[in-house]
Amino acid sequence: NAGVTQTPKFRVLKTGQSMTLLCAQDMNHEYMYWYRQDPGMGLRLIHYSVGEGTTAKGEVPDGYNVSRLKKQNFLLGLESAAPSQTSVYFCASSYFGAVHYNEQFFGPGTRLTVL
C-alpha cells in the first residue's frame, strides 16, 4: 500500500496564479484533512472531509477550496495565490469511528512558494 500520497512535492507560483494540490489514499479511509505547517505554528487545519461529497472548514480556510468527489481523493485549490500561502501543506486521512481513536495518517507534504 502506498498510504497517503501528495502531488506535487514542490511548486512555485506567482501571486494571483491558481493551482490544485492532489491527495490520494489507498486505505479506504472515510476522513481526509488538509493542513498547513508554518514555522512555530504547528499544523493548522484548513479543510476536512468526513466522507465522499462532504467538506467542512477548519481553522484557516480563507483563500482555499476543497473537493472530495471520490472517497480516495481530496483536492485542495488555491484560486488566487498570495505570498501568505507560502507553506508546507500536508494531507492526512483516518478511519471512521471512535474505535480508531482519530489516529491520522499523513502524506509526505507539498512545499509551496508564492512569489
Added chain:
Amino acid sequence: AQSVTQLGSHVSVSEGALVLLRCNYSSSVPPYLFWYVQYPNQGLQLLLKYTSAATLVKGINGFEAEFKKSETSFHLTKPSAHMSDAAEYFCAVSESFGNEKLTFGTGTRLTIIP
C-alpha cells in the same frame, strides 16, 4: 474545546541522556492523545497514542509517554537519546467522542549533541 501546549520549542540533549518533551492539554471530554515525529523534509509519523487503556504508553524507537489526568499532561520520554532521534515532535489531542479533528501543539525541535 481542545488545545495543546508544548513547552520548549527547542530542546537539546547529549547523546545517551534522558529525553523529556513536555505536553499539556485541555479537553472538555476524556481525550485521546498522540505524539507524532517529523524527520526533516518528511511527513508526520505516529510515535504513540493514549486511548484510555493504560496511562503509560510505549511507542516506537524506545519512546514512552505517561498520561496524568490530574496534571493534564502527556510528556514524552526516552531514557537514552540517540543521534537518530533528532527531529521535530508534535503533541496532539482529540476528544474521545463527537470530534473527528486533531489539535496540534506548535512542536518541539529535538537536537542531539554528540
